[in-house]
Amino acid sequence: MNKIGVLTSGGDAPGMNAAIRAVVRKAIYHQIDIYGIKNGFQGLIDGNIEKMDIGSVGDIIQRGGTILRSARCQEFETDDGQNKGIEQMKKHGIEGLIVIGGDGSFRGAQKLTEKGYPCIGIPGTIDNDIAGTDFTVGFDTALNTVIEAIDKIRDTASSHERTFIIEVMGRDAGDLALWAGLADGAESILIPEKKDELQEVINRLRRGQERGKKHSIIILAEGVGSAFDYAEKIKESADLETRVTVLGHIQRGGSPTASDRVLASRLGAQAVDLLLSGEAGRIAGIQNNRLVHHDISEVLAEKHMIDMEMYQLSKELSI
Numbered sequence: 001m002n003k004i005g006v007l008t009s010g011g012d013a014p015g016m017n018a019a020i021r022a023v024v025r026k027a028i029y030h031q032i033d034i035y036g037i038k039n040g041f042q043g044l045i046d047g048n049i050e051k052m053d054i055g056s057v058g059d060i061i062q063r064g065g066t067i068l069r070s071a072r073c074q075e076f077e078t079d080d081g082q083n084k085g086i087e088q089m090k091k092h093g094i095e096g097l098i099v100i101g102g103d104g105s106f107r108g109a110q111k112l113t114e115k116g117y118p119c120i121g122i123p124g125t126i127d128n129d130i131a132g133t134d135f136t137v138g139f140d141t142a143l144n145t146v147i148e149a150i151d152k153i154r155d156t157a158s159s160h161e162r163t164f165i166i167e168v169m170g171r172d173a174g175d176l177a178l179w180a181g182l183a184d185g186a187e188s189i190l191i192p193e194k195k196d197e198l199q200e201v202i203n204r205l206r207r208g209q210e211r212g213k214k215h216s217i218i219i220l221a222e223g224v225g226s227a228f229d230y231a232e233k234i235k236e237s238a239d240l241e242t243r244v245t246v247l248g249h250i251q252r253g254g255s256p257t258a259s260d261r262v263l264a265s266r267l268g269a270q271a272v273d274l275l276l277s278g279e280a281g282r283i284a285g286i287q288n289n290r291l292v293h294h295d296i297s298e299v300l301a302e303k304h305m306i307d308m309e310m311y312q313l314s315k316e317l318s319i
């Protein structure tokens with residue numbers, strides 16, 4: 001293999017730039033030509049492709065977002081869209097592709113691999129919802145952004161003796177909510193992996209009030225539903241007033257943490273090695289701090305699991 005490509009796709013995540021840098025530098029280290037595809041799979045269809053060199057990725061390891069930009073591309077879910085992408089790969093002589101993104105992006109990578117264009121995926125999403133890896137690139141940074149925000153909300157919650165419901169991202173996964181809740185000592189953590197426990201949340205709020213607790217923090221993962229609706233439910237069931245903060249896209253921005261930069265660098269370099277050693281349709285990941293890789297179909301078929309021991313611990317620590 002002499003020419004490979006790299007793209008970022010789906011929701012951006014801090015650390016994607018560090019991953020791009022590692023892919024580009026590792027390819028050059030192996031004397032392979034490396035092409036950057038702009039705007040994800042849409043850019044592949046449109047032929048928005050540029051050759052990259054060492055300088056293309058200078059001074060980006062610390063930057064949030066993705067210099068290649070990202071998109072969610074419905075056209076690439078069709079045969080026609082995939083074939084247009086393959087035409088562009090042929091035109092530029094690109095023999096394999098590294099796809100940095102989440103499960104939607106990996107489906108595109110799987111299709112290309114099936115059609116004879118080998119792809120390797122790097123999990124890049126703040127949701128930490130990919131099976132076969134303990135962590136995805138961007139999760140640690142988003143987590144730190146969330147806890148910084150909660151710390152600030154706690155200040156005002158305590159001054160005004162209020163209960164706050166803070167809605168965090170994560171799509172269908174509760175990892176961000178669980179880790180943030182544990183790191184911030186939240187009174188209740190609501191995640192989609194566990195059934196609604198409204199009465200338990202209310203009981204815990206009441207127990208806190210009875211022993212003189214003046215403020216409370218409830219973290220709600222977006223996969224559970226809207227924090228505003230949850231506030232209504234608490235009001236209706238227990239006549240308790242709450243304030244709501246939806247953290248939103250602030251969670252996707254910012255300079256990546258050291259942990260995300262290192263993870264992205266390791267996975268980026270590993271992805272190039274996998275492609276050059278003839279692997280196809282694999283997802284690079286990290287488990288127990290060791291680099292691993294799994295079949296893309298298995299990763300997509302398997303559901304990411306939340307750490308239930310951590311969930312139990314969070315309950316035990318916020319009695």
Ligand code: F6P
Pocket residue numbers: 011102125126127169170171222252
């Ligand atoms: O997958 C990352 C993510 O930020 C999710 O947590 C969230 O549900 C979604 O993307 C938001 O997508 P968009 O930026 O397209 O609104």
